[in-house]
Amino acid sequence: MNLQDMRASFKRRTGGLADGLSDGDVDKYLNHAYQHTIPDLVPGQLTDGVWSLTTIALTDTYAFPDYVHSVRPGLRIGDSFLDLHDRERDFWLRYDPTSVQTAEPDAVLNYGRSLQFRPTPNAEYTVSIPARLYPNAAGALLSLTANGLAWYTHANAVIWHGLVEFAEDYDLTAIEARAEAKAGRATSMMTSRGLARSRRRRPRMTF
Numbered sequence: 376m377n378l379q380d381m382r383a384s385f386k387r388r389t390g391g392l393a394d395g396l397s398d399g400d401v402d403k404y405l406n407h408a409y410q411h412t413i414p415d416l417v418p419g420q421l422t423d424g425v426w427s428l429t430t431i432a433l434t435d436t437y438a439f440p441d442y443v444h445s446v447r448p449g450l451r452i453g454d455s456f457l458d459l460h461d462r463e464r465d466f467w468l469r470y471d472p473t474s475v476q477t478a479e480p481d482a483v484l485n486y487g488r489s490l491q492f493r494p495t496p497n498a499e500y501t502v503s504i505p506a507r508l509y510p511n512a513a514g515a516l517l518s519l520t521a522n523g524l525a526w527y528t529h530a531n532a533v534i535w536h537g538l539v540e541f542a543e544d545y546d547l548t549a550i551e552a553r554a555e556a557k558a559g560r561a562t563s564m565m566t567s568r569g570l571a572r573s574r575r576r577r578p579r580m581t582f
Contacts, residue, residue: 376530377523381405385534385541389550393541404537406518412536413529414444414509416562419569424508430496433477439488442511446485449505457492457502458482466491528568532561 376384382401386393393401414422426443439446450457457480460466466484470493477497484491490504510517524530535558542551 376525376527378402378405378519378521379523381519381523381530381534385537388534388538388554389541389547392545392547392550401537402519404541405533407540408533408536409519409524410509410516412540413532413562413565414507417565417569418507419566421565421569422507422509424506426504426506426508428490428502428504430480430492430498430500430502432496432498435493435495436489436491439490440514442509442514442516444507444509446490447505447507450483451503452479452500455479455481459485461485466493528561528564532558532565535561 382398382405385401385405386396422444426440426446428437430437446459448459450459460469460482461484463484463486466482466486470482474494476494478494479498479500480492480494480496480502482493484493519533524533535554538554539551539558542548542554
């Protein structure tokens with residue numbers, strides 16, 4: 376569904392109450408749903424990705440960029456995997472917080488939307504970080520383009536979630552209730568697809 380059709384569908388589903396909105400106004404609702412709401416709700420393959428972080432010598436802490444929702448185990452530098460910790464107290468019992476040692480990191484604390492490496496990097500290292508990501512390109516949040524979204528269920532979910540926010544802004548209770556129900560169904564469909572695993576033939580024993 377292209378963006379123009381998404382805008383038209385958004386307005387049509389309000390029964391004319393959004394006809395006075397400009398394309399830019401409608402796009403704000405659609406983009407917020409696309410960039411934030413749906414990635415917050417839908418786990419799995421649809422939001423899986425890799426955050427590539429380049430360390431700086433003598434700098435141990437790195438904040439998540441805006442397009443990173445959360446990180447998962449499997450961080451690595453080249454072929455070397457890092458131990459990922461998410462319990463601050465346990466991490467600092469194991470690694471001295473006052474240490475001035477620098478080297479290639481082998482452990483990292485994931486806490487407060489930042490990563491803290493031990494040992495502190497002594498050079499530039501490229502760290503590959505499995506992560507749940509918001510839509511992005513070149514490290515910046517991605518907005519909908521004129522092409523819209525090829526997968527109808529995704530486009531439909533964006534429209535309904537955008538309508539929920541629109542209805543909240545204008546105190547349109549009936550539209551909000553309907554939009555929430557429809558958005559929930561579309562999101563459930565996306566989640567089922569995102570968590571689905573490909574079916575592979577398993578090797579069978581032969582005797």
